[in-house]
Amino acid sequence: MRQSWWKILGLVMVAASIVVGFLGPVPALFLLHETIRNVYFHVPMWSAMFALYLISVIYSIRYLNKGRVNDDLMAVEAVNTGIVFCIIGLLTGMQWANITWGDFWPNDPKTNGSAIATLMYLAYLVLRNALEEEQKRAKISAIYNIFAFPIMIVLMYIMPKMTDSLHPGSGGNGTFGDLDMDNQMRPVFYAATIGWILIGVWICTLRYRVRLLENKRNLID
């Protein structure tokens, strides 16, 4: 993961999504108008967050299996980076909702679910700080993380689909594919998603490497 080709790939993909995202063709839709282009920027934030939380839970399971401290550190840094993307997603979603749905916080099940999921992951970080003993902290927080991940999926991706939601793909609303009938947006959207996931993982590895250095210094002291 120290190679740089995938980092450049991520940057190029997002840069391409910025250029084509503004200039490319989009379907003209009622209410949405040009804001449909937000799909290229708002949604990938959540994809990046999801990818990072997934990495976190994988490393938590690995920690419980092998008991290596580094895996625990990776799990924390993935959550730390994921929360940043989640906050960006919430803020951009609020800005978009204010114009198209008429309220910063329209009490949409998906919006509320993501807010609760964010609080759950903030609790994970608080829990870690509350425990002094290193091994105990790593073990308890890894188990908490494994429980938090499926609850996050239920809150953000399953529950909103079962009730009426303003977001696409829920209740009577069509999915993203129904809005984009001629698949004009799909390649740009995928490029943006993959690009932002790669950049998220990159930031996460940077934080992880700093954390390793800090850990090493603490051991020497």
Next chain:
Amino acid sequence: MIIMKKIITILLLCITSHHTFAQNQIEMATALRSSGKIYVVVLVLLTIFVVLGIFLFMLDKRIKKLEK
């Protein structure tokens, strides 16, 4: 009189709108000024993003140095 006033205002509006239309025609369309100048926004966002990317690479390098 009222009808006259209305006609005059409509005429005035026509003239002014025609005037702006003429201005639009005179303006030289370089690439960055076309399409409602959206290209400028694209350029700005791209600049922000590229600089952020370079910043991330520099951070990466510094961490690499520390690791050695």
